[in-house]
Amino acid sequence: xxxxxxxxxxxxxxxxxxxxxxxxxxxxxxxxxxxxxxxxxxxxxxxxxxxxxxxxxxxxxxxxxxxxxxxxxxxxxxxxxxxxxxxxxxxxxxxxxxxxxxxxxxxxxxxxxxxxxxxxxxxxxxxxxxxxxxxxxxxxxxxxxxxxxxxxxxxxxxxxxxxxxxxxxxxxxxxxxxxxxxxxxxxxxxxxxxxxxxxxxxxxxxxxxxxxxxxxxxxxxxxxx
Amino acid sequence: xxxxxxxxxxxxxxxxxxxxxxxxxxxxxxxxxxxxxxxxxxxxxxxxxxxxxxxxxxxxxxxxxxxxxxxxxxxxxxxxxxxxxxxxxxxxxxxxxxxxxxxxxxxxxxxxxxxxxxxxxxxxxxxxxxxxxxxxxxxxxxxxxxxxxxxxxxxxxxxxxxxxxxxxxxxxxxxxxxxxxxxxxxxxxxxxxxxxxxxxxxxxxxxxxxxxxxxxxxxxxxxxxxxxxxxxxxxxxxxxxxxxxxxxxxxxxxxxxxxxxxxxxxxxxxxxxxxxxxxxxxxxxxxxxxxxxxxxxxxxxxxxxxxxxxxxxxxxxxxxxxxxxxxxxxxxxxxxxxxxxxxxxxxxxxxxxx
Numbered sequence: 001x002x003x004x005x006x007x008x009x010x011x012x013x014x015x016x017x018x019x020x021x022x023x024x025x026x027x028x029x030x031x032x033x034x035x036x037x038x039x040x041x042x043x044x045x046x047x048x049x050x051x052x053x054x055x056x057x058x059x060x061x062x063x064x065x066x067x068x069x070x071x072x073x074x075x076x077x078x079x080x081x082x083x084x085x086x087x088x089x090x091x092x093x094x095x096x097x098x099x100x101x102x103x104x105x106x107x108x109x110x111x112x113x114x115x116x117x118x119x120x121x122x123x124x125x126x127x128x129x130x131x132x133x134x135x136x137x138x139x140x141x142x143x144x145x146x147x148x149x150x151x152x153x154x155x156x157x158x159x160x161x162x163x164x165x166x167x168x169x170x171x172x173x174x175x176x177x178x179x180x181x182x183x184x185x186x187x188x189x190x191x192x193x194x195x196x197x198x199x200x201x202x203x204x205x206x207x208x209x210x211x212x213x214x215x216x217x218x219x220x221x222x223x224x225x
Numbered sequence: 226x227x228x229x230x231x232x233x234x235x236x237x238x239x240x241x242x243x244x245x246x247x248x249x250x251x252x253x254x255x256x257x258x259x260x261x262x263x264x265x266x267x268x269x270x271x272x273x274x275x276x277x278x279x280x281x282x283x284x285x286x287x288x289x290x291x292x293x294x295x296x297x298x299x300x301x302x303x304x305x306x307x308x309x310x311x312x313x314x315x316x317x318x319x320x321x322x323x324x325x326x327x328x329x330x331x332x333x334x335x336x337x338x339x340x341x342x343x344x345x346x347x348x349x350x351x352x353x354x355x356x357x358x359x360x361x362x363x364x365x366x367x368x369x370x371x372x373x374x375x376x377x378x379x380x381x382x383x384x385x386x387x388x389x390x391x392x393x394x395x396x397x398x399x400x401x402x403x404x405x406x407x408x409x410x411x412x413x414x415x416x417x418x419x420x421x422x423x424x425x426x427x428x429x430x431x432x433x434x435x436x437x438x439x440x441x442x443x444x445x446x447x448x449x450x451x452x453x454x455x456x457x458x459x460x461x462x463x464x465x466x467x468x469x470x471x472x473x474x475x476x477x478x479x480x481x482x483x484x485x486x487x488x489x490x491x492x493x494x495x496x497x498x499x500x501x502x503x504x505x506x507x508x509x510x511x512x513x514x515x516x517x518x519x520x521x522x523x524x525x526x527x528x529x530x531x532x533x534x535x536x537x538x539x540x541x542x543x544x545x546x547x548x549x550x551x552x553x554x555x556x557x558x559x560x561x562x563x564x565x566x567x568x569x570x571x572x573x574x575x576x577x578x579x
Contacts, residue, residue: 011233011260012231012232012233012236012402042256042259042400043256043340044257044396044400045400045401070333070338070339070340070341070559072256072340123231125229125230125231125404126230126231126232127230127232127240127407128267130230158231159229159231159404160231160402160403160404162229162404214397214401214485215486215561215563215564216485216486216488216489216564
């Protein structure tokens with residue numbers, strides 16, 4: 001059976017963009033990948049909005065019922081259960097904060113049985129989690145409602161198109177402090193692909209592309225279902 | 226906290242209101258403005274403020290009226306259908322000469338409509354936010370940073386002119402993330418409120434805040450005085466941004482998210498040799514008439530780009546007054562125009578100008 005990776009964290013930290021990158025990178029390695037959009041608390045900027053990009057890159061997508069419509073009764077479809085007996089690599093893109101992670105609790109029994117990694121995404125430039133202790137508290141709140149344990153932290157500190165090498169390197173002490181305060185290992189720090197060569201050699205950086213864009217942003221292509 | 230932070234439009238707006246001295250928020254949840262209320266719910270208790278989720282939009286706006294009458298900076302936020310519910314209270318605020326910040330994170334209408342972004346409440350905001358003879362200040366930010374900056378101005382101008390002020394946002398601006406500087410050292414410009422009902426301990430004549438006038442001649446007089454203030458506002462407070470309009474043959478007029486799209490379209494058009502420019506109204510009332518008037522001499526045509534079936538285009542036509550052709554391009558129902566679509570429209574107009 002394939003692995004299960006859950007992406008959760010404070011809203012606006014870049015969970016969807018990270019989930020899309022991990023899914024597309026694994027698909028490019030030749031793996032079969034399914035991405036589950038589990039954000040049923042906010043219909044904007046979810047991975048379902050960018051489902052066309054995922055599918056073009058060979059990733060299967062499970063979206064909430066009525067995603068992309070004006071129906072705000074987003075609910076998890078029955079096909080969600082396919083992730084518990086698939087050979088695919090599965091990535092779950094959860095909604096923001098504890099409110100967005102709560103739906104995971106509904107599946108926590110099955111998730112534990114299957115085995116999982118749960119990545120908490122953090123971003124130093126988000127004011128409500130700029131203090132490492134607040135970031136750690138956010139993680140504990142998420143763990144409590146979804147009844148699962150975070151297994152790793154990803155430092156996704158960025159300032160969108162203003163992200164420079166120093167934007168990322170300045171966040172390294174913060175990322176370590178969050179990891180220490182939460183008692184959860186730091187897995188890696190993301191960096192926009194174009195900046196990867198400017199990064200110090202003694203840290204683990206993961207290059208990412210930016211998929212989550214608005215219509216007027218460079219290279220933007222908003223897809224609708 | 227780092228100097229530059231990454232914030233969602235709604236969240237930044239709420240924090241900016243706190244920075245502007247607002248300690249009283251009354252609201253009711255609705256997509257896509259919910260983060261404004263959610264942020265206030267988290268922050269207000271920590272800073273000694275009041276966050277109240279009212280039983281309805283109607284109740285919330287009337288709580289704003291009560292708080293404002295007591296002289297404090299108060300606000301409410303909602304999205305389109307919720308703003309319609311608030312229209313009675315808005316009219317009472319105006320009739321009582323009370324300041325307040327009203328936020329509309331627009332979604333598609335009419336009716337329950339949809340939860341995707343829209344600019345179809347332009348006429349409601351600028352023409353008839355409620356019944357009766359009155360005006361409301363309307364600000365239209367187009368970036369998260371500007372959202373932050375305009376909140377302080379909306380509170381200040383509302384206080385100074387004693388009238389409600391609206392931030393007219395939309396689902397896209399409210400939900401998108403952008404880097405922003407939250408200047409916590411910025412001075413809060415407060416305005417004396419000798420009219421506030423704060424208790425007088427028998428030391429002065431008591432104040433009355435009220436929108437009922439028993440005597441028609443008196444009411445006419447009060448209304449005329451209010452319109453003198455509006456005239457002063459129209460003279461002094463028009464705001465807009467111009468982009469590449471100096472030599473523009475075709476001037477796009479667009480606000481908010483549509484202006485971001487139009488700006489990209491202007492750049493695309495310039496690459497194809499079309500002299501396009503953009504006037505971006507920042508105040509929708511007062512409307513930036515002066516800037517548009519000054520472009521009639523150089524422009525051959527105007528194009529209003531909106532996320533509606535054509536509402537602000539009426540204002541452009543009123544200013545241009547037949548001197549030049551005024552065209553419209555828009556998407557509605559929660560659909561967002563693309564820069565390519567606007568470019569195509571510019572090409573069509575260019576073709577007809579030859």
